[in-house]
Amino acid sequence: MKRVNKLKSLNLREKAEALLKMKSAVTASAQSEIDTLKLIHELDVHQIELKLQNEELLQEKNKLEEIAKNFTELFNFTPACYYKLSREGEIIDVNLSGAHMLGNEPYHLKNSRFGLFISDDTKPVFNLFLENVFSSRTKQSCEVSLLKDDNLTMYVYLIGLVNNNGEQCNINMIDITERRQAEENLKNMLNELTIANKKIMFQNEERKKREVELAIINKELEQLIQLNHEKNLFISILGHDLRNQFTGLLGSSELLQGNIHLYNTAEIENFANQIYQSAQNAYNMLEDILMWAKTQSNKTTFNPQKMIFEDLCKDTINLLTLIADTKGIAINYNKGTDLTFVADIEMLKTILRNLIHNAIKYTNRNGSIDIKAEKKKGTVTISVSDNGIGITPENLSKLFDISQFTTTTGTAEEKGTGLGLLLCKEFVEIHGGRIWVKSEYDKGSFFSFTIPDKSETTIENVVLDTDEGNRNNYLKILIADDNESIRMILGEMVKKYSHEILYAKSGDEAVDVVRNNPDIDLILMDSYMPGMDGYEATGIIRQINKNVIIIIETADTYSKVVEEFAGVVINDYFPKPFSKLYLNQLIVKHFNRINIR
Numbered sequence: 001m002k003r004v005n006k007l008k009s010l011n012l013r014e015k016a017e018a019l020l021k022m023k024s025a026v027t028a029s030a031q032s033e034i035d036t037l038k039l040i041h042e043l044d045v046h047q048i049e050l051k052l053q054n055e056e057l058l059q060e061k062n063k064l065e066e067i068a069k070n071f072t073e074l075f076n077f078t079p080a081c082y083y084k085l086s087r088e089g090e091i092i093d094v095n096l097s098g099a100h101m102l103g104n105e106p107y108h109l110k111n112s113r114f115g116l117f118i119s120d121d122t123k124p125v126f127n128l129f130l131e132n133v134f135s136s137r138t139k140q141s142c143e144v145s146l147l148k149d150d151n152l153t154m155y156v157y158l159i160g161l162v163n164n165n166g167e168q169c170n171i172n173m174i175d176i177t178e179r180r181q182a183e184e185n186l187k188n189m190l191n192e193l194t195i196a197n198k199k200i201m202f203q204n205e206e207r208k209k210r211e212v213e214l215a216i217i218n219k220e221l222e223q224l225i226q227l228n229h230e231k232n233l234f235i236s237i238l239g240h241d242l243r244n245q246f247t248g249l250l251g252s253s254e255l256l257q258g259n260i261h262l263y264n265t266a267e268i269e270n271f272a273n274q275i276y277q278s279a280q281n282a283y284n285m286l287e288d289i290l291m292w293a294k295t296q297s298n299k300t301t302f303n304p305q306k307m308i309f310e311d312l313c314k315d316t317i318n319l320l321t322l323i324a325d326t327k328g329i330a331i332n333y334n335k336g337t338d339l340t341f342v343a344d345i346e347m348l349k350t351i352l353r354n355l356i357h358n359a360i361k362y363t364n365r366n367g368s369i370d371i372k373a374e375k376k377k378g379t380v381t382i383s384v385s386d387n388g389i390g391i392t393p394e395n396l397s398k399l400f401d402i403s404q405f406t407t408t409t410g411t412a413e414e415k416g417t418g419l420g421l422l423l424c425k426e427f428v429e430i431h432g433g434r435i436w437v438k439s440e441y442d443k444g445s446f447f448s449f450t451i452p453d454k455s456e457t458t459i460e461n462v463v464l465d466t467d468e469g470n471r472n473n474y475l476k477i478l479i480a481d482d483n484e485s486i487r488m489i490l491g492e493m494v495k496k497y498s499h500e501i502l503y504a505k506s507g508d509e510a511v512d513v514v515r516n517n518p519d520i521d522l523i524l525m526d527s528y529m530p531g532m533d534g535y536e537a538t539g540i541i542r543q544i545n546k547n548v549i550i551i552i553e554t555a556d557t558y559s560k561v562v563e564e565f566a567g568v569v570i571n572d573y574f575p576k577p578f579s580k581l582y583l584n585q586l587i588v589k590h591f592n593r594i595n596i597r
Contacts, residue, residue, distance in 0.1 A: 081173040089114050119145040133160040133169045155180040249278035305585045309339040309373045316352045333371035341380045341453050345582050347427040354420030355384040355447050363388035383448040391439040400425045474499040480510035481526040507532030514541050527554040539568045549590045
C-alpha cells in the first residue's frame, strides 16, 4: 500500500513539474489560450486525485488504528499469558492475563525481572531456558513453579521465541497446576496401589506360610499320634519284659537269702549267675531305654574319636561273657589286629552290645558268634554273625521298624523288647552308615553295618612307655567320689599311667587335697556327693587352680552337665557306667605327654 502511494506521489510531482515548466514556457513564449486552459484542467484533475488519495489514506489509517485497537484488546484480554522480555529477563511488555498471573498490574510489572517470580528450586531451569531462547533462536520450553503471595505454588509451562531484532523474546505461559496435581494424585494412587499390592502379596505369603505351618502341625500331630501309639505299645512290652527280669532277679535273690545255709557252693554259684544275668539283662534294657529316650528328644551328643577295634570288642564282650558262658557260647573277634577308625565310642558300644546280646539270645548251647571288621575304600564294615535259630522271613522286615515291635523267645527262654535293634539303626545312621541283616531260619543270622572311615582327621593313638625313667611324665591324679567301690575301680583304671593317686570322699575333702597339692594334673570329680557336691567343689577348686584338668563323673547327659556347671570351667565329662577305653581317649585328649595303649 505504501509503495503504491509513493509511486502515485512520484507521478503527480513529475506532472506538476512538467506543468510548471509548461506554464513558464507559455509565459515566455506567449502560448495560446487553449494550451493554458488545458494546463488548468490538468491541474484541477490532479487536485481531485490528491483529494481522493488523501481520503484513501485516511481510510487506511482508520483501518490500521482499528486493527491496532483490536490487537491491543486481543493481547490484553486473551486468557493466555504473554510477556515480552529483554535479554536480561526484564519485562518489557505484558498482557492483562500475564500480569494477573503474577499478581499485579501491567504498568507495575514493566521493567521488573521475571525471575523474581520464579521459585528458587526452579530458577536455574528458567535461567537456562532464557539463555537457550536467545542463543538458539528457535522455540524453547520448560516447566517452572511460581511463588504466589499466599505461599501457594503454581506450576506453569513456558514457551519462548526470540523477536526479529534478536534483543527481545516473546514468552507464552500456561498454567499446568491442575495437570501437575492430577499427575501427583495419579502418582500417589499408583504408590497406594503398589503398597496395596505389596500388602496383598505379603498376606498371600503369610497365608502360604500358615498353610505350610498347618501342614507341618498336621504332620506333627499325625506323628505324635503314631508316637503315642508306639509309646503305649513299647511301654506295654517293656513293662512285661522288665517284670520278667525282676521276677527272676528277686525270686533268685529271695531263695538264696532264705536258704543260703542249705545250698552247696555249686548251687550258690548257680543262683549268683542267675541273679547276675537277670541284673545284667535289666541293666541292658535300662540302658537301651535311656539311650532311646535321648535320641527321641534330640539330646544325644555325637562325639567321634579314634579307637582300636580290638579294645572295643574286649570291653563289650567282657560285659556279656558270663551270659555267653552259661550257654557255652564262644565269641570270636579280630584279635591281634591294629584296626583303628573313628566313631562315637558309646554309640558303637551300644550297637555291638545289642548285636552280640541278640546273637547270644538266639544261639543254641555250645554255639559260636563271630565279630569281624574290615576297612575298604574309606568305609568300615562290622559284622556280627551266629549259627543260631535264625529269623523267620515275616519277622525280618519288622526288625528295624519301631511301629512293629516284635520279640521272640531266646533259646534259653530269654525275653527282649526289640528296642536294641532300633537303637542300632539310629546310631549307625547318625554316623552316616547303614545296617542290614541276612538270615536263614534254623541256620543263623548275619548282621552288618557300615560307617565312614575318618581316622585321618583325629588324634593319633600312641603307645604307653613303661620305662621307669619316664615316670616323671605320668600324672598326679585326684579321684573324688563318695562310693568306695567306684574309687577303687577308677584307681585301677588310671593306675598304669599315674605316678601318684589321691582320694577324696566328699567335695570338702577334695578342696582340701587340692589346696595341699598344687601340682595335681587331673581330677576325676563325682557330680553328686554328700555335703559339698561336685558342682560346688569344682567352682572352689577353679579359684585355687585354674590349670588343673577336671573331668566330671556323672550319669547325666552332656546337656545336663553343661546346665549344672554353667559359669564353672570343666574340661570334660566321664559318663557312667565307666568305660576304660573312653577314659583312655580322654587322657590322650587332654595330656599330650601321656602315651597310652
